[in-house]
Amino acid sequence: MYNRDNVFYKILNGQIPCEKVYEDAIAVAFHDIHRCCRIHVLVITRGLYINFADFVKQASADEVKSFFHAVSHVANMLGVKDSGYRLLMNSGLDAGQEVEHFHVHILGGEPLGKKLK
Numbered sequence: 001m002y003n004r005d006n007v008f009y010k011i012l013n014g015q016i017p018c019e020k021v022y023e024d025a026i027a028v029a030f031h032d033i034h035r036c037c038r039i040h041v042l043v044i045t046r047g048l049y050i051n052f053a054d055f056v057k058q059a060s061a062d063e064v065k066s067f068f069h070a071v072s073h074v075a076n077m078l079g080v081k082d083s084g085y086r087l088l089m090n091s092g093l094d095a096g097q098e099v100e101h102f103h104v105h106i107l108g109g110e111p112l113g114k115k116l117k
Helices: 007-014 050-057 061-077
Strands: 021-025 026-031 039-045 085-088 103-108
Touching: 007 026, 007 085, 007 103, 021 085, 026 103, 039 061, 050 061, 061 085
Parallel strands: none
Antiparallel strands: 021 026, 026 039, 039 103, 085 103
16 A cells, blocks of 8 residues: 655655656656765656556556656756666665655666666
């Protein structure tokens, strides 16, 4: 069950500020406050989905397509299309998901290496 007491829900509802870089009807993108590299942006769904599995099970095909289109658009806006970037989705506790609201990390702006840290 989705917990409305998480930080991303509060960002969506304006209770917590963020440094937005993009928003549309499906997604909101903002800079991560705990950046791990030069460019570290989170893209979250406006829909209340806990993780990737919940998102693909519950969201409509149009919502899934629109969300990933937004992720691609944000990566292009950030100027990392040609140099390269990493998309990271942690789904569940064992994967390191800290906020139970589906989101994608866009990482780039510098060489990231071959492995995850």
